[in-house]
Amino acid sequence: DTAVSQTPKYLVTQMGNDKSIKCEQNLGHDTMYWYKQDSKKFLKIMFSYNNKELIINETVPNRFSPKSPDKAHLNLHINSLELGDSAVYFCASSQSRTSGANVLTFGAGSRLTVL
Amino acid sequence: AQTVTQSQPEMSVQEAETVTLSCTYDTSENNYYLFWYKQPPSRQMILVIRQEAYKQQNATENRFSVNFQKAAKSFSLKISDSQLGDTAMYFCACGPYGGATNKLIFGTGTLLAVQP
Numbered sequence A: 001d002t003a004v005s006q007t008p009k010y011l012v013t014q015m016g017n018d019k020s021i022k023c024e025q026n027l028g029h030d031t032m033y034w035y036k037q038d039s040k041k042f043l044k045i046m047f048s049y050n051n052k053e054l055i056i057n058e059t060v061p062n063r064f065s066p067k068s069p070d071k072a073h074l075n076l077h078i079n080s081l082e083l084g085d086s087a088v089y090f091c092a093s094s095q096s097r098t099s100g101a102n103v104l105t106f107g108a109g110s111r112l113t114v115l
Numbered sequence B: 001a002q003t004v005t006q007s008q009p010e011m012s013v014q015e016a017e018t019v020t021l022s023c024t025y026d027t028s029e030n031n032y033y034l035f036w037y038k039q040p041p042s043r044q045m046i047l048v049i050r051q052e053a054y055k056q057q058n059a060t061e062n063r064f065s066v067n068f069q070k071a072a073k074s075f076s077l078k079i080s081d082s083q084l085g086d087t088a089m090y091f092c093a094c095g096p097y098g099g100a101t102n103k104l105i106f107g108t109g110t111l112l113a114v115q116p
Helices: none
Strands: A004-007 A010-013 A019-025 A031-037 A043-050 A053-057 A064-070 A073-078 A087-094 A097-101 A110-114 B003-005 B010-014 B019-021 B024-026 B032-039 B046-052 B064-069 B074-079 B088-099 B110-115
Touching: A004 A087, A010 A019, A019 A031, A019 A087, A019 A110, A031 A073, A043 A064, A043 A073, A073 A087, B003 B088, B010 B019, B019 B110, B024 B074, B032 B064, B032 B074, B046 B064, B046 B074, B074 B088
Parallel strands: A010 A110, B010 B110
Antiparallel strands: A004 A019, A019 A073, A031 A043, A031 A087, A043 A053, A064 A073, A087 A110, A097 B088, B003 B024, B019 B074, B032 B046, B032 B088, B064 B074, B088 B110
């Protein structure tokens, strides 16, 4: 069973469209994340949810709206897609701890191409 | 704010040889973790090794080991007996010790090619 699964793996769409990427984890973790990897392979955190509560919100345009219906799911909806949104989006999860390492487990990534 | 710097965009090594990937970081945290992640062509991000900053002993995982120099804020990855399957992008990362607000900061990556 895949620990962190994202769908779809590939998404090609036109500028101006709205699209969603879904993520589910079966590890029992309480924290989930969205990271963006640009064309130069740079990975940057976008959002983080802990037990369905938004705890990290980097300077991401309002067109990006994450939603966490429960702690096992974290979806990313993007409105009015722009060319610059083309990237690979990674979902990840971890178990928050008062001490010790929050080790992230990543999904396989969703490659979004905006034409 | 945390920053992670990987100064080697690309490296190449012969199969069975040893290679070292460099990483320097900066953080205001008193305690933190350092990680190396591997991203092969399949795109999957895979944890290679991690190091707790308050532990002086360098972490090892089979053929992978680190050289952690806390004062110099340096965290290099050594791969021994390189294998073709080690060909991947390697990312160094720094994260906080504990807490729910884990914001893992990644370096720009080093593309390692293992040559037969």
